[in-house]
Each structure stands twice: as C-alpha cells, then as structure tokens.
Amino acid sequence: xxxxxxxxxxxxxxxxxxxxxxxxxxxxxxxxxxxxxxxxxxxxxxxxxxxxxxxxxxxxxxxxxxxxxxxxxxxxxxxxxxxxxxxxxxxxxxxxxxxxxxxxxxxxxxxxxxxxxxxxxxxxxxxxxxxxxxxxxxxxxxxxxxxxxxxxxxxxxxxxxxxxxxxxxxxxxxxxxxxxxxxxxxxxxxxxxxxxxxxxxxxxxxxxxxxxxxxxxxxxxxxxxxxxxxxxxxxxxxxxxxxxxxxxxxxxxxxxxxxxxxxxxxxxxxxxxxxxxxxxxxxxxxxxxxxxxxxxxxxxxxxxxxxxxxxxxxxxxxxxxxxxxxxxxxxxxxxxxxxxxxxxxxxxxxxxxxxxxxxxxxxxxxxxxxxxxxxxxxxxxxxxxxxxxxxxxxxxxxxxxxxxxxxxxxxxxxxxxxxxxxxxxxxxxxxxxxxxxxxxxxxxxxxxxxxxxxxxxxxxxxxxxxxxxxxxxxxxxxxxxxxxxxxxxxxxxxxxxxxxxxxxxxxxxxxxxxxxx
Ligand code: BLA
Numbered sequence: 001x002x003x004x005x006x007x008x009x010x011x012x013x014x015x016x017x018x019x020x021x022x023x024x025x026x027x028x029x030x031x032x033x034x035x036x037x038x039x040x041x042x043x044x045x046x047x048x049x050x051x052x053x054x055x056x057x058x059x060x061x062x063x064x065x066x067x068x069x070x071x072x073x074x075x076x077x078x079x080x081x082x083x084x085x086x087x088x089x090x091x092x093x094x095x096x097x098x099x100x101x102x103x104x105x106x107x108x109x110x111x112x113x114x115x116x117x118x119x120x121x122x123x124x125x126x127x128x129x130x131x132x133x134x135x136x137x138x139x140x141x142x143x144x145x146x147x148x149x150x151x152x153x154x155x156x157x158x159x160x161x162x163x164x165x166x167x168x169x170x171x172x173x174x175x176x177x178x179x180x181x182x183x184x185x186x187x188x189x190x191x192x193x194x195x196x197x198x199x200x201x202x203x204x205x206x207x208x209x210x211x212x213x214x215x216x217x218x219x220x221x222x223x224x225x226x227x228x229x230x231x232x233x234x235x236x237x238x239x240x241x242x243x244x245x246x247x248x249x250x251x252x253x254x255x256x257x258x259x260x261x262x263x264x265x266x267x268x269x270x271x272x273x274x275x276x277x278x279x280x281x282x283x284x285x286x287x288x289x290x291x292x293x294x295x296x297x298x299x300x301x302x303x304x305x306x307x308x309x310x311x312x313x314x315x316x317x318x319x320x321x322x323x324x325x326x327x328x329x330x331x332x333x334x335x336x337x338x339x340x341x342x343x344x345x346x347x348x349x350x351x352x353x354x355x356x357x358x359x360x361x362x363x364x365x366x367x368x369x370x371x372x373x374x375x376x377x378x379x380x381x382x383x384x385x386x387x388x389x390x391x392x393x394x395x396x397x398x399x400x401x402x403x404x405x406x407x408x409x410x411x412x413x414x415x416x417x418x419x420x421x422x423x424x425x426x427x428x429x430x431x432x433x434x435x436x437x438x439x440x441x442x443x444x445x446x447x448x449x450x451x452x453x454x455x456x457x458x459x460x461x462x463x464x465x466x467x468x469x470x471x472x473x474x475x476x477x478x479x480x481x482x483x484x485x486x487x488x489x490x491x492x493x494x495x496x497x498x499x500x501x502x503x504x505x506x507x508x509x510x511x512x513x514x515x516x517x
Pocket of ligand 1: 013183200201203204206219221253254256257269283454455456467468469
C-alpha cells in the first residue's frame with residue numbers, strides 16, 4: 001500500500017457513496033411523505049422531463065401528477081408489507097399541458113423510513129415479453145442438467161445473460177479470499193479483446209460499493225458519460241440531512257467509478273451480485289460500448305436467472321468439498337487406528353507415509369517431538385527443521401497454523417522453498433509439532449493493468465481524490481515463493497488429527513504411569 005504523508009488513503013477509498021444527493025439523469029426520483037404522498041425532495045431534471053420546475057414540484061402531492069385510479073392502486077400496494085408486489089408499476093405522469101409520459105414506477109422505503117419513488121423510462125421493445133420467467137428458468141436448467149463442470153456452469157450464466165440483455169461483453173467475476181478478483185467466464189463481441197483470466201485488484205471495487213451490493217443485487221449505469229443531477233433541496237427537509245440512497249436504483253455513480261469506465265472504454269454497465277453464505281462471492285459484470293438501457297423487468301429476469309444458476313454452482317462446490325471431506329475422514333480414521341496400535345503415536349504416522357501425506361495433500365511431512373524429527377517425503381533438512389520448530393514456538397499460538405508463502409514471513413525458508421514454500425502445522429503440547437509441507441509452484445498471474453499502480457492520488461485546489469489507472473493493459477506478474485493454497489477441509493482434517501493425537505498421547509502417558517506403579 002502507498003504511504004502518502006498527510007493523506008488518509010483508507011478514508012479516500014472508503015468515502016461514503018450512498019449520501020451523494022445525486023441521481024443519474026435518465027429517471028426522476030421523488031422523496032415522499034406518507035400518507036398524503038407529499039413531495040419532500042425531487043431530482044432537478046423535472047423541468048426537462050415534465051416541464052415542471054423542481055420548486056413547483058415541492059408544492060405538489062403525487063395525486064397532482066397521476067390520475068386517481070393510479071393513485072388508488074399505488075396506495076393499495078403501499079399498504080402491503082412487501083413493496084416488491086407493486087414494483088414496477090406502469091404510470092402515466094401528467095406533463096405540463098395535456099400530455100402524458102409513461103414510466104416504470106419503483107417504490108422503496110429507505111433505511112430512515114422515507115418513501116422513495118423512482119421513475120424509470122418504460123421500454124417495451126425487449127425480448128422479455130416473449131419469455132416468461134418459467135421458460136427462462138426451464139431452458140437454462142435443462143442446459144445445466146447436461147453440464148458437468150463448474151467452468152461450464154459459469155459459461156452458461158454469461159451466455160444466457162448476454163442473450164437476454166444483448167450487452168457487448170458479459171463476464172463472471174469471482175472474488176479471491178484476499179479481495180482481488182478474476183474473470184472466470186466471458187461472452188463478448190468477437191472484436192473486443194478478451195478479459196477472461198485477468199485479475200483485478202481489490203481497490204477497483206472499494207468496501208462501500210461491496211456493501212451496497214449486499215443489499216442491492218443489481219445496478220445499472222445506462223450512460224457512463226451522463227451528468228448527474230442533484231436533488232432539490234439537497235438536504236431532506238425533515239431530517240435536515242442528505243437522504244440515504246442505499247437502495248436507490250437511480251443513485252448516480254461515484255465519479256471515480258465513471259472515470260474507471262471511461263478508461264476501460266465502457267459506455268454502459270449492468271452489474272448483478274452473487275451472494276453465497278451472506279458473502280459477496282462474485283459479480284456478473286456487463287459492459288456495453290455505447291449507452292444502453294435495460295428495463296426493470298429485464299434486469300429482474302437477469303437477476304433471477306443468475307440466482308438460479310448460481311445456486312447450482314454453490315451446490316456443486318459443496319458437493320466437491322463433501323467428497324474430499326469424506327475421503328479425508330477415511331484417511332484420518334486409518335491413521336488414528338495405526339497410532340493407537342503402536343506404542344508411540346509417531347510410529348503410527350511415519351509407518352504409513354502415504355496416508356500421512358494424503359491427509360493434507362502434501363509432498364512432505366514431519367513429526368518433531370522432544371527435539372527429534374522424523375520425516376516422510378520431501379522435507380527441509382534436520383537442522384532447518386529444528387530452526388523452523390524454534391520459530392514456530394516463538395511466533396505461533398494457534399491450534400493450527402498454515403501459510404502458502406512461508407518465505408514471506410520466515411525468510412530463512414527461502415533456502416528450502418523447493419520443498420516447503422507451504423506449511424501446515426499443528427502444535428502438540430509445547431515445542432512439539434506435526435507439520436506438512438508443499439513445494440514452491442511458480443505461477444503467472446495476468447492482471448488487467450499493473451496492480452502496483454491500481455490508482456493515483458490527485459490533488460487540485462486543496463481537493464484530494466483517488467483516480468483509477470489509465471491503462472488496463474495486460475500486466476504479467478510472476479508469483480514465486482508460494483505453494484498451492486491449503487484448503488479449508490485439509491486444515492480442518494489437520495485440526496481433527498491434532499485432537500486425536502492429544503487423546504492418544506494422554507492415554508499412552510496414563511498407561512505408562514500405571515505400568516510404573
Ligand atoms: C464500483 N468497480 C465498481 C463496480 C465494479 C467495479 C464491477 C460496481 C459497478 C457498479 O456499481 O455498477 C470494477 N468492473 C470492475 C472490475 C471489472 C469491471 C474490476 O468490469 C473487471 C472486468 N474504483 C477504482 C478506484 C476507486 C474506485 C481507484 O478503481 C476509488 C476509490 C471506486 N468503484 C469505485 C466506486 C464504485 C466502484 C466508488 C461504486 C460506484 C457507485 O456505485 O457509485
């Protein structure tokens with residue numbers, strides 16, 4: 001991370017984006033006071049869209065804009081707990097004169113309890129009327145049933161979403177544990193350069209944006225070059241604060257992000273979040289070169305489809321883990337049986353080298369007890385092991401310790417990187433360890449732009465802001481001194497083995513004590 005004197009980078013990265021009091025200009029946002037539906041705040045594009053100034057809008061109620069039968073329908077909808085049932089409602093809004101203009105009306109109550117009405121352009125020329133949700137889901141599920149691999153599932157998501165939306169590029173973007181992400185599937189216009197396999201740094205999608213995705217699963221920026229419009233008045237007259245736009249669909253995009261889209265050559269974007277176990281697993285990211293609008297209904301259809309297919313992905317991931325876990329449980333029970341039969345549990349492990357290694361898919365393993373190390377497979381040398389044990393003793397307190405880049409935290413390990421760039425260790429009483437080792441695997445990571453120059457800090461007229469990188473050109477990073485990562489099931493299996501060893505050691509000590517009596 002860059003250190004800049006006097007600049008708090010975290011606060012720049014995590015600047016709030018939900019209280020901007022600005023929206024995108026293709027729709028109109030109204031903040032309403034219930035139950036009369038009196039207009040408290042309105043976006044300043046009403047003169048252009050309805051021919052009524054924002055100042056004049058503030059003296060009105062919703063019934064001054066809509067016919068009474070529409071108001072009745074809306075009030076009935078608003079009395080239900082779940083507003084999803086009225087979203088979207090087609091409304092005919094009275095313009096100045098006798099004209100009407102048709103919108104998709106979408107309501108929500110924000111976190112402060114204000115009713116927010118967003119009017120989006122109503123479009124009818126989309127594929128969605130020909131495809132009901134049922135047919136959509138069925139066609140995709142039929143495809144899924146014929147599909148075996150996780151990779152193919154991801155490919156189907158991007159294909160189906162591209163078919164529906166006709167965006168120039170549709171990607172499935174998956175987050176790593178460290179917050180960076182990678183494009184794992186892509187469907188695009190042939191003429192566009194591929195982003196498939198490219199990694200993007202964590203700072204491209206800052207925490208506030210990720211947080212908003214947890215409560216809004218879909219986000220559209222139909223024109224990345226449009227000028228945002230302010231709300232009038234800027235502060236809500238009742239709370240005297242900017243209104244919370246967390247769940248608003250029209251909320252304007254942060255300027256840093258629109259700049260990012262410009263630098264990537266993107267004119268419009270549609271993003272759908274994929275949540276697993278309450279965590280953001282990934283995104284379906286759609287780009288269009290020119291501005292492009294997609295209706296609320298079609299967006300919902302994409303979201304629905306993404307969810308259905310993603311549920312299958314999650315289930316597959318879990319099934320793969322499940323089989324791995326069953327296999328490890330079997331290996332564990334074999335090892336425990338051998339350890340119990342031997343006079344000394346260490347013999348039970350080292351006399352069954354393959355099971356011992358397989359428990360953690362390791363190439364080497366060692367048991368260091370009372371200053372002695374017994375090893376199987378490829379391991380550091382005896383002296384190196386004894387220094388490593390000393391380092392573990394001084395630095396590690398957990399019941400299980402693991403790293404896929406030991407040399408980064410214990411530089412002496414560089415000399416034996418070929419056998420132990422990865423270490424998984426469980427302490428058994430003080431100073432004694434069971435350890436597994438994995439060799440260095442040199443990997444090339446392809447980044448969309450140099451991640452060391454992911455952003456720039458710009459200062460003008462006392463204003464400090466972050467700007468995205470200008471170049472997204474392929475940047476190859478060679479990752480060294482790193483092993484394949486330890487899987488959660490392997491770490492759990494090591495922990496369980498630890499419990500079993502502790503029990504066996506205690507029992508054997510008991511038996512020895514009885515013999516001595
Ligand atoms: C938002 N950045 C985003 C979003 C994506 C990305 C998908 C959410 C899009 C949305 O809200 O519509 C990033 N887009 C990507 C990536 C790919 C892609 C990685 O297509 C890969 C193919 N961004 C920066 C820097 C900042 C920043 C330096 O690069 C500065 C802090 C900010 N990104 C930023 C902000 C948002 C964002 C503030 C939220 C935009 C908003 O909703 O207002």
